Amino acid sequence: MDEVLFLNPVFKEKIWGGQELKKFDYDLPKGDIGECWAISGHAHGTNTVAxxxxxxxxxAQLWATQRSLFDDMPGDRxxxxxxxxxxxxxxxxxxxxxxxxxxxxxxxxxxxxxxYIIDAKxxxxxxxxxxxKTKAEFETMVQNGQWDALLRKQSVKKGxxxxxPSGTVHALNAGIIALESQQSSDxxxxxxxxxxVDATTGKKRELHLQDAYNVTQIPFAPVAANTTTQKAGASTxxxxxxEPVSEYFNVYHWLIKDKVDFNKQYPFTLVSVLDGQGTLTIDQQTYPLHKGQHFxxxxxxxxxxxxxxxxxxxxVPGKA
Incomplete structure (x- = not known):
């Protein structure tokens, strides 16, 4: 049975997108491309195997028909x-x-x-x-358009x-390229x-205020990721x-500078190559790797x- 599945990306045009994803050597379609769905089984954009x-x-098909590829992990998606x-x-x-x-x-x-912030201007x-501080205060500030007073800003840089977590008011702002790891939700x-105003419809995009009021965490309390680092020879x-910070996934940043051996610890592992060149070797089979690949x-x-x-x-998936 296949040990590694390389995937074809799915691109999404967005009102806030552009053409910067070309830096990953993708053959981007024309238009304002905001998202590369890199590893997905979601109905709104599932990747094909290459x-x-x-x-x-x-x-999505493999999850439905070849569950052994994913260690028979339970779940309907x-x-x-x-x-x-x-x-x-x-x-x-x-x-x-x-x-x-x-x-x-x-x-x-x-x-x-x-x-993970890949790049930031x-x-x-x-x-x-x-x-x-309270739900009433939150709703009043939204209805009055007091965005500067309401919203918390956080400077970011590359790396x-x-x-x-769900319930967090958030937005990526202009000048950021980011890799997003998330639950399979849209x-x-x-x-x-x-x-x-949306150029296609000529109308403002829909807001969802009542749903947002219902799910927003109030007051806001950021969750520390508790990031840790270890060396493996010249690699980091x-x-x-x-876990236990995140119940849905563990996320890792591998900076490979020489040969590093890994052993399976989870049902399956998703990997995105952000930069560089190298190889992946599994049971005598070697695959070339380069930036922009996802598997x-x-x-x-x-x-x-x-x-x-x-x-x-x-x-990798968490225990949720």
């Missing part, structure tokens, strides 16, 4: 989603629901996510949280990491969209976030080796 036994099949986001303009100020609310109102998973910042409640292996190490990959000069983000 190699091996299952070439042309989607991640592939649990994780990896994206790369190009915020040429600011994203809407938004909030995501937790599992219970999403199941009841959207037939979706909740959306806890996190960002000078002065770039996030919206991350808010200053309201930063931000953990964003449910977003917009609070504010800068009164922008960073745990960006893990799943399936349950059949018991041991693997990365070699070369590689900058990778990896994620």
């Amino acid at each position: 190699n091996g036994t299952f070439v042309g099949q989607t991640v 592939f649990p994780l989603l990896t994206k790369i986001l190009d915020a040429e303009a600011s994203l809407s100020v938004q909030v995501h629901p937790g599992d219970a609310y999403a199941a009841e109102h959207a037939n979706d998973l909740g959306k806890t996510e996190c960002w 000078p002065g770039a910042y996030l919206i991350f949280g808010h200053h309201a 930063d990491f931000v953990y964003v 449910t977003t409640y917009r609070l504010y969209d800068y009164d922008r 292996l960073i745990t960006l976030v893990s 799943i190490l399936t349950a059949y990959a018991k041991h693997w080796t990365l070699d070369g000069d590689l900058d990778c983000i990896a994620s």
Whole structure:
């Protein structure tokens, strides 16, 4: 059975996107491309397999019919989603629901996510949280458009990491490219969209104020990711976030400078190559790696080796 599944990316045009994802050597379609859905089994954008036994099949199909690839992990849908986001303009100020609310109102998973900042222009910042102390104060400030007083801003630079649990008011702002690791969900409640008009519809994009009021954490309390670092020869292996902080996923940053051996610890592993060149070796089979690739190490990959000069983000499912 296949040990590694290389995936074809899915691109999404967004009002806030651009063409910066070309830096990953993608053949981007024309338009304002805001998202690369890199590893996904979600119905709104599931990737196809580019190699091996299952070439042309989607991640969603494999989850439904070849569950042994994922160690027979339970669940009615592939649990994780990896994206790369190009915020040429600011994203809407938004909030995501937790599992219970999403199941009841959207037939979706909740959306806890996190960002690794691949690049950020000078002065770039996030919206991350808010200053309201009570639900009544929060709603009043939203209705009065007191955005400068309400929204909490956080400066970011290349290499930063931000953990964003469901219920957190947030937005990527202009000038940021980020890799997003998240639950496999596409449910977003917009609070504010800068009164922008969609070029296709000629109308302002829909807001979802009542849902946002229902799910926002008030008062805001940021959750520390508790990032840790270890050396493996000349390489550096960073745990960006893990259990018990995150119940949905563990996320790692692998800076490979020479040969590093890994052993399977989780049902499967998602890997994105952000930069560099190198190789992946599994049971005598060696695959060339380069920036912009995304792949799943399936349950059949018991041991693997990365070699070369590689900058990778990896994620694995949590216990939720």
